[in-house]
Amino acid sequence: MIRNTFFTSLLSALLMVSPLAADEAEVLFATHCAVCHGDDRLGGLGPALIPEALRRLKGDRLHAVIAEGRDATQMPAFGEQLTADEIETLAAFIHTPLPEIPVWDAAKITDTLAVNEDYIPPARPLHDADPLNIFVVVETGDHHISILDGDRFEVMARLPTPLAVHGGPKFSPDGRFVFVMSRDGWVQKVDLWSMQEVARIRAGINSRNIAMSADGKWLAVANYLPMTLTILSTEDLSVAEVKDVIGKNGEPSRVSAVYQAPPRESFILALKDIPEVWEIFYGENPPFYGFVHDHRDEGPLGYDEPFPVRVIKVPDILDDFFFSQDYEYLMGASRETDGGQVIDMVIGQKIADLELPGMPHLGSGITWDRGGTTVMATPHLREGVLSVIDMESWETVEKVTTKGPGFFLRSHENSPYFWSDVFFGPNRDLMHVIDKESLEIVKTLRPVPGKTFAHVEFDRTGDHALVSLWEHDGAVLVYDAKTLEEVKRLPMRKPSGKYNVFNKITFSAGTSH
Numbered sequence: 349m350i351r352n353t354f355f356t357s358l359l360s361a362l363l364m365v366s367p368l369a370a371d372e373a374e375v376l377f378a379t380h381c382a383v384c385h386g387d388d389r390l391g392g393l394g395p396a397l398i399p400e401a402l403r404r405l406k407g408d409r410l411h412a413v414i415a416e417g418r419d420a421t422q423m424p425a426f427g428e429q430l431t432a433d434e435i436e437t438l439a440a441f442i443h444t445p446l447p448e449i450p451v452w453d454a455a456k457i458t459d460t461l462a463v464n465e466d467y468i469p470p471a472r473p474l475h476d477a478d479p480l481n482i483f484v485v486v487e488t489g490d491h492h493i494s495i496l497d498g499d500r501f502e503v504m505a506r507l508p509t510p511l512a513v514h515g516g517p518k519f520s521p522d523g524r525f526v527f528v529m530s531r532d533g534w535v536q537k538v539d540l541w542s543m544q545e546v547a548r549i550r551a552g553i554n555s556r557n558i559a560m561s562a563d564g565k566w567l568a569v570a571n572y573l574p575m576t577l578t579i580l581s582t583e584d585l586s587v588a589e590v591k592d593v594i595g596k597n598g599e600p601s602r603v604s605a606v607y608q609a610p611p612r613e614s615f616i617l618a619l620k621d622i623p624e625v626w627e628i629f630y631g632e633n634p635p636f637y638g639f640v641h642d643h644r645d646e647g648p649l650g651y652d653e654p655f656p657v658r659v660i661k662v663p664d665i666l667d668d669f670f671f672s673q674d675y676e677y678l679m680g681a682s683r684e685t686d687g688g689q690v691i692d693m694v695i696g697q698k699i700a701d702l703e704l705p706g707m708p709h710l711g712s713g714i715t716w717d718r719g720g721t722t723v724m725a726t727p728h729l730r731e732g733v734l735s736v737i738d739m740e741s742w743e744t745v746e747k748v749t750t751k752g753p754g755f756f757l758r759s760h761e762n763s764p765y766f767w768s769d770v771f772f773g774p775n776r777d778l779m780h781v782i783d784k785e786s787l788e789i790v791k792t793l794r795p796v797p798g799k800t801f802a803h804v805e806f807d808r809t810g811d812h813a814l815v816s817l818w819e820h821d822g823a824v825l826v827y828d829a830k831t832l833e834e835v836k837r838l839p840m841r842k843p844s845g846k847y848n849v850f851n852k853i854t855f856s857a858g859t860s861h
């Protein structure tokens with residue numbers, strides 16, 4: 349809790365309230381917010397609650413979020429527990445600047461590097477599982493990952509992770525190492541041959557996700573706080589670059605997510621606060637985009653700097669992306685507005701609008717071939733509907749009605765079905781299995797009534813699908829992907845995502861990248 353006198357007086361001055369009210373604000377914050385947003389307001393499970401991170405979230409909108417919660421996040425509604433005055437006090441408190449925000453530059457990040465002294469690189473895998481058919485299961489219930497043999501469906505090892513792992517872990521191109529990121533900025537490297545942690549480093553204060561370069565040399569970390577992209581060497585987690593994200597108009601921006609674009613040898617950044625898309629090149633010979641200026645307006649791409657930045661200006665803020673398999677087209681949407689846009693990454697311009705109502709979750713999209721046409725499907729976080737979009741005409745070809753808003757989709761090249769969870773609402777214990785051609789729901793699974801059932805990942809061959817019983821005393825349920833019968837149940841602590849090495853490193857169209 350923030351208790352220093354200087355801060356309390358500053359706060360009182362800024363809020364223009366008595367020291368008593370400032371104390372009350374601190375107590376309210378400590379009681380209701382600190383557990384997720386950090387005693388220091390710099391974030392943890394939830395984002396930082398400081399003006400720099402809240403940006404346009406103020407006034408009635410901020411009151412509404414505190415009172416009603418926030419769609420598609422873990423933010424609960426406090427309207428029943430807090431009075432309107434208390435909400436007012438809290439809103440003013442979190443919009444009060446901190447006396448200082450910790451500097452999180454390359455030196456500071458480097459100071460946090462913790463190498464596992466017990467780790468000895470093995471010469472070969474120290475297990476007899478198929479190294480490419482391993483699953484990494486993230487158990488957010490007690491902050492662990494389980495490493496699963498994908499043929500026998502047995503847990504081979506269980507390792508502690510930093511707090512609140514979020515987003516997909518990323519694998520080295522040969523599948524040997526996995527990198528895991530937590531919302532409080534820690535990045536952990538694990539050797540799947542010895543099933544040991546190699547090292548960890550805190551790349552940001554409040555981070556979003558990570559992406560791996562095609563050559564396996566670099567790991568990019570998207571940060572909300574500070575507003576930077578950190579690029580680490582995957583070899584030893586040393587800091588290669590910390591890029592400040594500042595738009596053409598001089599406004600800094602949080603990085604909503606970083607995506608790996610292997611054929612382009614680049615990372616692509618979704619920015620939360622400015623209508624720009626950034627592409628950061630790491631290859632030897634970055635392509636020449638003479639018509640786009642470097643972010644510091646020093647002419648065409650700053651070829652002399654490491655990791656040159658290409659800035660693509662877009663009509664609206666886009667903070668959630670999906671890419672065509674060749675990474676030539678970016679489908680973008682914003683969590684704040686309906687609709688979406690298609691950006692041609694070659695010419696760096698918008699080429700089409702997308703009809704996407706109800707807060708699409710493009711990050712969960714998948715693609716497949718349907719009657720000779722590539723289609724992509726995306727769930728919507730506010731509506732029980734899946735949009736299926738033709739990736740040539742960019743028209744919505746079908747809207748599949750489900751039993752409630754979903755979060756994650758999955759399929760596999762060898763499966764005729766895709767799986768779609770119902771993540772929100774009274775039917776969150778359901779999982780739809782949908783035919784990829786007819787788009788009919790062929791079966792709806794409900795293994796444990798009342799318990800959230802979500803997020804699927806197939807094994808390497810597509811014969812089995814693993815699903816999370818997303819509860820503290822939860823489990824991973826293994827299904828025969830053809831008969832749709834359960835074949836095994838592995839107890840786990842609130843398993844969230846699970847990730848198959850082969851499907852990830854081959855960029856299977858049915859899984860997330």
Ligand code: DHE
Pocket residue numbers: 420421422488513514515516517556557558559604605606711755756803844845846860861
């Ligand atoms: Fe996620 C992936 C953003 C809330 C669980 N989530 C992602 C990715 C992004 C994202 C950009 C892709 C990253 C990657 O894999 O590289 N998530 C967001 C949000 O903006 C949102 C809506 C609000 C927020 O709080 O940040 C959000 N996400 C959640 C949750 O509330 C979930 C359900 C629980 C949790 O752990 O926080 C959640 N997100 C996940 C998971 C993935 C993910 C399990 C990886 C999916 C995959 O299969 O790859």
